[in-house]
Amino acid sequence: MEGSTHGPASFMTQANALLRKNITFQKRNLKTNLGLVAFPFFLCLLIFLIQTLINNELDKASNKCGCACVDRNGDGTCEEVCGIEYSSLDQVGTCPIPHPPEWPALLQVPRPEYRAVRTDDSFASADLPNESCRRTGSCPATIMFTGGNQSLGESLTANFFSGGFSPNTSDVLNAFANIPLGSDTYTELTNFIEPALLSSHPMYNVQPECTPNSTFYVPITIGSTTFRQGARFCNNLIVSSFSHFLTAYDFINTNEKNFNVSIWYNSTYQNATANSALGLLRVPRSLNMLSNAYLQFFRGSAVKVLLEFVKEMPKPGTKVTLDFSSILGALFFTWVVLQLFPVILTSLVYEKQRNLRIMMKMHGLGDGPYWMISYAYFLVLSLVYMTCFVVFGSLIGLKFFTLNSYSIQIVFYFIYINLQIALAFLLATMFSNVKTATVVGQICVFSSGLLGAFLLQPFVQDTSFPRGWTVVMELFPGFSLYRGLYEFAQYSRIGSSMGYDGMKWKDLSDKTNGMREVLIIMFVEWLLVLPVAYYFDQVVSSGSGVRKSPLFFLQKFQKKHMQSFQRRLSFQRQGSKVFVQMEKPDVSQEREKVEQLLLESNTSHAVICDNLKKVYPGRDGNPEKLAVRGLSLALPRGECFGMLGPNGAGKTSFISMMTGLTMPTSGTAYVQGLDIRTNMDKIYTNMGVCPQHDLLWEVLTGREHLLFYGRLKNLKGAALTQSRLLQAVKDSLKSVNLFNGGVGDKQAGKYSGGMKRRLSVAISLIGDPKVVYMDEPSTGLDPASRNNLWTVLKRAKKGRAIILTTHSMEEAEFLCDRLGIFVDGGFQCIGNPNELKGRYGGSYVFTMTTDANQEEEVGKLVRRFSPNANRIYHISGTQKFELPKQEVRIADVFQAVEKAKSMLTIYAWGLADTTLEDVFIKVARTAQSFNTLS
């Protein structure tokens, strides 16, 4: 354990130590880790099962194209044939349609209530009918035309309608090609069935003038059902030269040589709702009418281009399926990916809450290696997790993964997990409690998913919503994740229903694809969040050591900031004398010694505390508490200084300041010449701490703890190999009696309190620190281990300063070269144990037990050899006297007792020097009564 001389551990050594510790830690947490990795697996599996279930349900006969057994050759054997003709209306959707039906091309006619009337502001024309026609539903539809040549326009529009019409039921299509047939029904996405035929709205035979009504039926056969759709040819339509609505033609500069026309129509009739794709439009008919009119005008009425029918493209048979992963994917997978966030967050906060972070820092772990290794570690964890996620999903065959380009997925997830880790670091600075952090983390997970699905997604789908605002919303990292997954889901959903691939790199330039923005946003955020998180970690965070000033990074520029402490100290001298008047001579002597030492630049003293003060601000109406009031102390190397004091005297506050857990309110201390306010990082490399409460990782063994801290302390030397380190660890374990019976290989969480204590002591001593603080090191130890520990400490004293707080006087007396009794935040006395006993316990204690009725005589006897004796205790014959040392000779006492034995029945007697305990009680009592008085 004595160790070789070694400097502070290099960056790589520290990183290596932390990495090894983390790996061991993870090995112990194998179950949790497996659970974590299994989470995406189970979720993917769940989605897969649900999807299989739904698809099985959808695959039922009622959802499939109808089939029948048809005897084609008439030989009694039938073969199965599927198609529209064997299907019910529910089934036709999935049937193959190799020969789609042919429909007459209809003209889109506005509904009666939307037709132009005279009140329409901009077209106040006498040509238009009165508004009253809307009530009766008899408004004529109107066609508008404009252009450079009115007479030409009138002639052309008159040619639209060919007048005569005789319905020929045996050749419907040809008959309808000659007359413009109109409908005011909305159109649909496909035209396998013309919606006009199924609706209750009338079909119109569009004529320039009204003729009497005529009605006839067009028989339509779909599968086994025959519709007899009435085509009521209402002809109350007029063509006006001056209006709009049915269609508007702008003839512009049309003449014999030049056919240049714009057609305007009302596209509302394509029946587009927010979510569905646009429907078809009945435009071909108006185009055909126009071309015919133009041809007939210049070439004579015999010339015609007939538009016989319109029909859909043929289509293959389809299957009703639901790509569940694409529909719910965005929400579920947001949860899966975000699930890592609370894991990282709590793991960071755990080390802070249990003060392990500061403990590591106290043993020399710099912030750089801590950040680097923690970051790399979480990155690897996230990578493994995400890889499992994508691989499981792909293996199961979810379209979400298989259709989209893997390279985009990798880039997206990689950027996101980096951002997520940076965010966890940032958020971790704001928590010091694991439970709060877990709750907040989980809330983030679930709210991000739900808000994404119910707030962001509708905005994204609403094409009229300004894109800029969705980008602003995506600045929230949960939303950018959701958006990215949503885009994957969209592309895979459309891809799987259309039978082609999902998102590819070239799709990033699609106008509606938000992936590119999301990638940029996340990358930029990652670059921003990381330094901010580091900054907050240094400035705000509790639990990572002394907070730095908000402008700490500027200190590098303030040169020679902490070089010579003496110079600055000369200014600080003034205020300190005020206290001295009230102090005991030994305490003020120590103060003077400190001042003397500070003026010399003598660093032979390991620890110099200069008027150190700690004031806790008042809270909830309580006055502020002076925990440490102006403590001055100088400790040379090789000295063990014991701090005694009643509970709550401020010992732990003092240790906290010295170890950098809290900042002194005023005053400072120098450890090896380094100021604790500014140079704590360097001090840590030469410091050992055994805190009052054991700061250990529950799942690591004692040996692993020592290995970790040993590595942090650079305990391997240049030429020494690992075995030397192991030797040091072995020695440490042995020295605190943890070596036997494999105790060192047991997880610290299973240790008894005493074993934990011993491990803490071993940790504080590993790596040969120059200054060691021990806060009640032997609490909870059995007497044998305690003696053992003391021997270790006594040996460890060589070459280093130890500050020890304890409640055991025995311990103090055995270990400490000097003692200070610390009451109410200040030293009452300082000195070595014998000095103190001499000064405060200037008396012997004489005890004698006799019969109860002989008490008087004993009193007299004692007065004889000590006139100023003071009876401090008596009960049924047993009495205790305090004898001033200067008037008593021990020989006299013995003689007197020998003589008295003949007269009195003495059962027992004794003479004792004062113990340290007596001194302690006396000092503490006087100090406290003094303080209550003042």
Ligand SMILES: *[C@@H]1O[C@H](CO)[C@@H](O)[C@H](O)[C@H]1NC(C)=O
């Ligand atoms: C209008 O068109 C007719 C037919 O083409 C033509 O005869 C007449 O000259 C044109 N009028 C003008 C003003 O161009």
Ligand SMILES: *[C@@H]1O[C@H](CO)[C@@H](O)[C@H](O)[C@H]1NC(C)=O
């Ligand atoms: C109806 O159409 C059929 C087939 O084109 C034709 O043979 C028949 O003459 C037509 N009937 C009338 C009344 O035009």
Ligand SMILES: *[C@@H]1O[C@H](CO)[C@@H](O)[C@H](O)[C@H]1NC(C)=O
């Ligand atoms: C057709 O009309 C437009 C104006 O609407 C004009 O810009 C264009 O040059 C015309 N085309 C021809 C071939 O005249």
Ligand SMILES: *[C@@H]1O[C@H](CO)[C@@H](O)[C@H](O)[C@H]1NC(C)=O
């Ligand atoms: C288009 O049709 C809708 C009814 O579907 C009607 O509300 C709207 O006013 C029409 N627009 C024009 C310019 O005629």
Ligand SMILES: *[C@@H]1O[C@H](CO)[C@@H](O)[C@H](O)[C@H]1NC(C)=O
């Ligand atoms: C659009 O079409 C569907 C059925 O095809 C119909 O139920 C709906 O009412 C139509 N929308 C409008 C605005 O008429």
